[in-house]
Amino acid sequence: MTQLETDVLVLGGGPAGTWAAVSAAANGARVVLADKARCGTSGPTAHGTTSLWNIPPGPARDEAVDRGYLHGGGLGDPEWMHRVLDETHHRVEQLAGWGYRFPGSDPGSSLRVYLDGASYLRRMRRSVLAAGVRVLDHHPALQLLVDRDGRVAGAAGVRRLDNCLPWSVRAGAVVVATGGCAFLSGGAGTDVDTGDGLLFAAEAGAELSGMEFSSAYSLVPAPNAPVPSGWANPGGLALHFATFTDESGTVLAGRAAAFAAIADGRRVFASLDDIPALLRGGLAKLGLVDHAGRVALRAVLEGTVRGTGGLRITGRDCATTVEGLFGAGDVTTREPITGAVSGFGGQGGAWAIASGVWAGAGAAAYARTAELAATAREVPGAGLNAVARIDPRAVVGLVQEHTLPLRRSYWRSAGSLRDSIGELDAMWPGAEFELGGSGLDRLRARQAAALLAVARWTKYSALARTETRGMHRRTDHPGAEADWRVRLMSGGLDAVWVRPDAHGLAARAPVPVPLARDPLARRRPEAIVLGAHEEQVVPAYPRVPGVLSARSAAIPDAPEIVPEPAPAPVAARLTTPSH
Known part of the structure; x- marks a missing residue:
C-alpha cells in the first residue's frame, strides 16, 4: 500500500x-x-x-x-x-x-x-x-x-x-x-x-x-456521430457560429429555443451558413452534414x-x-x-x-x-463493501433514466420530481450496503453510488424550489417569485435535507443548520409503510429536522420545512448518535 x-x-x-x-x-x-x-x-x-x-x-x-x-x-x-x-x-x-x-x-x-x-x-x-x-x-x-x-x-x-x-x-x-x-x-x-x-x-x-x-445541457451531433473537437464544449467555436433551425427550416432563437424544441420531440439542426469555411470543411469530412447542408443535433446533459x-x-x-x-x-x-x-x-x-x-x-x-x-x-461510505450483491450498472441505469431525458431535467414538475425521488430513494439502501467489490469493481461501485447521491440532491432541491429561475424550469410554477431570491442548501445521505440559506436575500424564515450525521457511523435502514394511501414499502431513514424529507416529498400535502434544534459544535458531531 x-x-x-x-x-x-x-x-x-x-x-x-x-x-x-x-x-x-x-x-x-x-x-x-x-x-x-x-x-x-x-x-x-x-x-x-x-x-x-x-x-x-x-x-x-x-x-x-x-x-x-x-x-x-x-x-x-x-x-x-x-x-x-x-x-x-x-x-x-x-x-x-x-x-x-x-x-x-x-x-x-x-x-x-x-x-x-x-x-x-x-x-x-x-x-x-x-x-x-x-x-x-x-x-x-x-x-x-x-x-x-x-x-x-x-x-x-x-x-x-x-x-x-x-x-x-x-x-x-x-x-x-x-x-x-x-x-x-x-x-x-x-x-x-x-x-x-x-x-x-x-x-x-x-x-x-x-x-x-443542475440541468445544463449541451448541443452535439445527433446519435451515432462522432463529436468534433470544440463542438461539445458550450464555448466551442463551431457552436458559437451556428444558427439553429427545426426541420422545416424555421430559425430558432438561440439555445433555449433549440432545447425546448428537442424536448417537444422536434428535430433540431445547426445551419452551416454562418460557420467559417475551415470548421465547415472539418464537419463535412466527419460525415456530419446532411443533404441540406445541416448538422442534426441532440441534447446531452452536463449536469x-x-x-x-x-x-x-x-x-x-x-x-x-x-x-x-x-x-x-x-x-x-x-x-x-x-x-x-x-x-x-x-x-x-x-x-x-x-x-x-x-x-x-x-x-x-x-x-x-x-x-x-x-x-x-x-470515512465509510456507500459502494465500499467488500462483496458486491448488486450490479452497479443497475444503479447507473436507474439514475440515467431519471436524469438524462429533457422531460426529467430540462422541464420539471412536482409529479415527475416526486416520481424520481421515490425510485432513487428506494435504491439508496441497496447502493449503500450492497454495492462494492474489489479492484475496478470497487471503483465502478463507488461511481454508481456517487451518481445516485448527486441525483437525489438535485431532485430534492428542485422539488423544494417552487418557481422557475435561471436553468431551473418548473412547468407547474412557470414564473419567478421574489420570495425565492434565496439560495438553497442541501445535504444528507440516508435522509436528504434541503433548507434556505439563513443569509439569503429574501429568506422569510431562515432555518438553523441541522445536526450533522456522524460520518463514521452507518446504520442500515428499516422498512416501514408511510401511510394508508401509500402501498409502496419504502426505507425508513433517521429523521433529520428542518429539511424537505422523503416523507414530505411523497405526500403531497406534507409540510416541507419544520423547525429544528441548534447545531452541535463541530468537534461533537462525531459523537452525536443517530436518531
Missing part, C-alpha cells in the same frame, strides 16, 4: 486542481496532487476550446457584473464577481508569462478570452511539476480521511494501473477539485465527472448549495459540470463547511458568480482559475497551523 504524508493534498488534475496545486506550492506547502486519470489530459477542458471571463478593469467590467447579476436571477454576489474578474485577469497574464500562446491574440494583447483546452492543460501540468508538486496519475480517490476531531486529514483511493492496489495520503489540508457530475451522459471529457468528490465530501459532513441548478450547484463554500479562501477541506472548480457551487444560470459564457473557466488559486492558498495557510494527525480514519 502506498502511504504518503504532505501539507496539502489536491484531488483532481483539471484547471482548478492544477491552479490549486501551484498556488499551495507558491505559499510554501508541500503538495501532492492525485488525479482520477492523467493530470493535464482528462476532463471537459481537454476536449475543446475554453472561454474565460476576462474583462480588464473599467466601465465595461462594471457593466458585465451588473448584467451577470440580473441574468443570474439575483442569486449572484457582485463582490465575488469582481474578485473573480480581478484574479482571472492577473492569472491570465501570469499564464502568458509562462509561455502559453492564446489563440487569436497578438503578443501583448489584453484581450485573452479563449484557451485551447489541451494546450492549456499541458502548460498547467508543466507548471505543477516545475513547482515541485508530486503528481499521482490514475489515482482516483474513494474516500476522505478524518482525525478524531472530525477534521479532514487526507484521502485514500486505488491505483488504477497497478491492479487497483490501495493508496493513502495524510495531509494537513485537502483541496477537492474533482469536477462536477454529468451522469455519464457521453459529453466530451465528462466520463471522469461522476460526482465522486461531492459524495465523499458529503460523507464527511460537507453541505451543498444550488443543486437544483453540475456546466450547471451551478456544488459544495457550499464558507469563506474567501474557498473553505467548505468541513474543517480542513477546501473546494475549487466545478465541484463547488458557482452561485456567487453565475447565480441561477450556467457559466458557459466564460465564468466557469474563470472560476476554475480563481477558486483554485484561493483554495490552494487557503489550504496552505490552514496546513501551517494544523498539526498533521498522528492517526486518521477512513
Whole structure:
C-alpha cells in the first residue's frame, strides 16, 4: 500500500486542481496532487476550446457584473464577481508569462478570452511539476480521511494501473477539485465527472448549495456521430457560429429555443451558413452534414459540470463547511458568480482559475497551523463493501433514466420530481450496503453510488424550489417569485435535507443548520409503510429536522420545512448518535 504524508493534498488534475496545486506550492506547502486519470489530459477542458471571463478593469467590467447579476436571477454576489474578474485577469497574464500562446491574440494583447483546452492543460501540468508538486496519475480517490476531531486529514483511493492496489495520503489540508457530475451522459471529457468528490465530501459532513441548478445541457451531433473537437464544449467555436433551425427550416432563437424544441420531440439542426469555411470543411469530412447542408443535433446533459450547484463554500479562501477541506472548480457551487444560470459564457473557466488559486492558498495557510494527525480514519461510505450483491450498472441505469431525458431535467414538475425521488430513494439502501467489490469493481461501485447521491440532491432541491429561475424550469410554477431570491442548501445521505440559506436575500424564515450525521457511523435502514394511501414499502431513514424529507416529498400535502434544534459544535458531531 502506498502511504504518503504532505501539507496539502489536491484531488483532481483539471484547471482548478492544477491552479490549486501551484498556488499551495507558491505559499510554501508541500503538495501532492492525485488525479482520477492523467493530470493535464482528462476532463471537459481537454476536449475543446475554453472561454474565460476576462474583462480588464473599467466601465465595461462594471457593466458585465451588473448584467451577470440580473441574468443570474439575483442569486449572484457582485463582490465575488469582481474578485473573480480581478484574479482571472492577473492569472491570465501570469499564464502568458509562462509561455502559453492564446489563440487569436497578438503578443501583448489584453484581450485573452479563449484557451485551447489541451494546450492549456499541458502548460498547467508543466507548471505543477516545475513547482515541485508530486503528481499521482490514475489515482482516483474513494474516500476522505478524518482525525478524531472530525477534521479532514487526507484521502485514500486505488491505483488504477497497478491492479487497483490501495493508496493513502495524510495531509494537513485537502483541496477537492474533482469536477462536477454529468451522469455519464457521453459529453466530451465528462466520463471522469461522476460526482465522486461531492459524495465523499458529503460523507464527511460537507453541505451543498444550488443543486437544483443542475440541468445544463449541451448541443452535439445527433446519435451515432462522432463529436468534433470544440463542438461539445458550450464555448466551442463551431457552436458559437451556428444558427439553429427545426426541420422545416424555421430559425430558432438561440439555445433555449433549440432545447425546448428537442424536448417537444422536434428535430433540431445547426445551419452551416454562418460557420467559417475551415470548421465547415472539418464537419463535412466527419460525415456530419446532411443533404441540406445541416448538422442534426441532440441534447446531452452536463449536469453540475456546466450547471451551478456544488459544495457550499464558507469563506474567501474557498473553505467548505468541513474543517480542513477546501473546494475549487466545478465541484463547488458557482452561485456567487453565475447565480441561477450556467457559466458557459466564460465564468466557469474563470472560476476554475480563481477558486483554485484561493483554495490552494487557503489550504496552505490552514496546513501551517494544523498539526498533521498522528492517526486518521477512513470515512465509510456507500459502494465500499467488500462483496458486491448488486450490479452497479443497475444503479447507473436507474439514475440515467431519471436524469438524462429533457422531460426529467430540462422541464420539471412536482409529479415527475416526486416520481424520481421515490425510485432513487428506494435504491439508496441497496447502493449503500450492497454495492462494492474489489479492484475496478470497487471503483465502478463507488461511481454508481456517487451518481445516485448527486441525483437525489438535485431532485430534492428542485422539488423544494417552487418557481422557475435561471436553468431551473418548473412547468407547474412557470414564473419567478421574489420570495425565492434565496439560495438553497442541501445535504444528507440516508435522509436528504434541503433548507434556505439563513443569509439569503429574501429568506422569510431562515432555518438553523441541522445536526450533522456522524460520518463514521452507518446504520442500515428499516422498512416501514408511510401511510394508508401509500402501498409502496419504502426505507425508513433517521429523521433529520428542518429539511424537505422523503416523507414530505411523497405526500403531497406534507409540510416541507419544520423547525429544528441548534447545531452541535463541530468537534461533537462525531459523537452525536443517530436518531
